[in-house]
Amino acid sequence: METAPPPKRRRTETDAGSEPDPPAPPLTRSTEYWFDGGDIVLQVESTQFRLLKSILSMHSSVFRDMFTIPLPKDEPTPPVVVLPGDTAQDWTLLLGVIFPKSFSTELPPFRLVAAMLRLSKKYDFPLFRKECVRRLKEEFPTSLAEYNKVSAGWTFLTLGNEEILLSVVSLAREIGLPSILPLTYCLVVGGDENLSMTKILDPDDRSVNATDRLACLIGHARLxxxxxxxxxxxxxxxxxxxxxxxxxxxxxxxxxxxxxxxxxxxxxxxxxxxxxxxxxxxxxxxxxxxxxxxxxxxxxxxxxxxxxxxxxxxxxxxxxxxxxxxxx
Structure with missing residues (x-):
């Protein structure tokens, strides 16, 4: 985490033959999560969210600890905290859970669970993290008896319009949830629609991790x-x-x-x-x-x-x- 973006290095004569850096996109305020009473601004990519420290502290130990650190006297009001490595889309999805606009009983889409898992692990939102892990483990169980209960379709999550099995594999590796990999791999190579296997078999598809491609190809023959x-x-x-x-x-x-x-x-x-x-x-x-x-x-x-x-x-x-x- 940073409290301000690093200053850009001046171009020197040794840079004369290189291409200039593309201009940074202008900063924009979130249209949904910019609260007039907010006392902290989180900057993610080029999007700024004006939020309340008390709400973030209630959910996250990382932010709770951060807000106990005294700020410099010349810090703007409200202070701006830059969160490198995150995406504005993930934060928008997470804030939609923290500040719900309506009561919903619908199953969460995978993209929401993925965003919540990434951020809740990084910033320690324990309640959100445990719920997302529970849903993923129940959707991709480690026992055959449990799989038979969910084999008819998605039970604890909902899908978007895209094939997401390879996204599940990537998320499992990213956050450290390897127990869901065997079944997910199996669904990739043996699912009814087999859309993910089409990507595995395409050597020009750069979206597939080399480790995952090899595991699926070898596993296909072994299975x-x-x-x-x-x-x-x-x-x-x-x-x-x-x-x-x-x-x-x-x-x-x-x-x-x-x-x-x-x-x-x-x-x-x-x-x-x-x-x-x-x-x-x-x-x-x-x-x-x-x-x-x-x-x-x-x-x-x-x-x-x-x-x-x-x-x-x-x-x-x-x-x-x-x-x-x-x-x-």
Whole structure:
């Protein structure tokens, strides 16, 4: 934090051949958060917010401590505090929570949660931080049982118009929340719409971090192999003894034919990821009752195995260690 922007260095003769710095944008007052009774001005980028010290101190220990420091006698009134590294958009979103204009029961959009997490961690807004972390962890849980509860769609957040999974990955790395990375990576490579994977596969897309691109590409291949040997071991016709038809099969010919049909339906021409999906009833068509039960048991046990190995698939520590690495 700074109390004033640093003075610009004068150009010298050695600078004559270089391009001059672009002019700084003019300072503007926030149209929403400029309070006449405010006793502190926060300057973020080129936007100034006139706020109340008492409100900021109530929410943030960082600002509470800052305001106990005596100011120089020649400090303007109200004093201006420059916050480098922040964005005016993030602060506008956070101030919308601190100074709400209406009562809302709607789920927060991801961009609001991201802004609140960045700023609440940096300036210690503990209540906001804990609530945002809770929502992210419940949206991207570490247990398969919890994921099954939210697999139908977004439950604790709302989306904007853009695909945001890679933004979730970036935020998790930025703030230190690695426990949500395995599932987020899995959604990137195996989600239904797969819009994020399109960006991963585009080597010219500079918005994708190299570490994340490599993790997704390697994880994609590993996950396909892992699913085939665990969840879909009941479809493997090349391994003896065969899982299906089972030892208690009522009609080996019919069950064998049904399994072949399911195999071609799921994996021809292109394989898909199924770790994100529970057992499908239409896979049971033409399969006798004993074989159905064994196939489903194999699938469910294999899905749990895949989930437990999901962090390793993407080159991460196991679930338990990831939990201990979270900043909160």
């Amino acid at each position: 396909l192999k892992l699913e085939s040997t665990t969840m879909f071991a009941w479809l493997n016709c090349e391994v003896e003894p065969r899982e299906i038809p089972s030892e208690t099969c009522n009609d080996r010919v019919a069950c064998n034919a049904a399994v072949v049909k399911v195999f071609f339906r799921l994996f021809n021409p292109h394989p898909q990821f199924w770790i994100l999906h529970e057992w499908r009833k239409n896979w049971e068509d033409g399969i006798c009752r004993p074989c159905r039960k064994k196939a489903k048991d194999i699938y469910d046990a294999g899905r749990e195995t895949c989930w437990q190995q999901l962090p390793a698939v993407f080159g991460l520590p196991d679930w338990e260690e990831l939990d201990t690495l979270d900043f909160e």
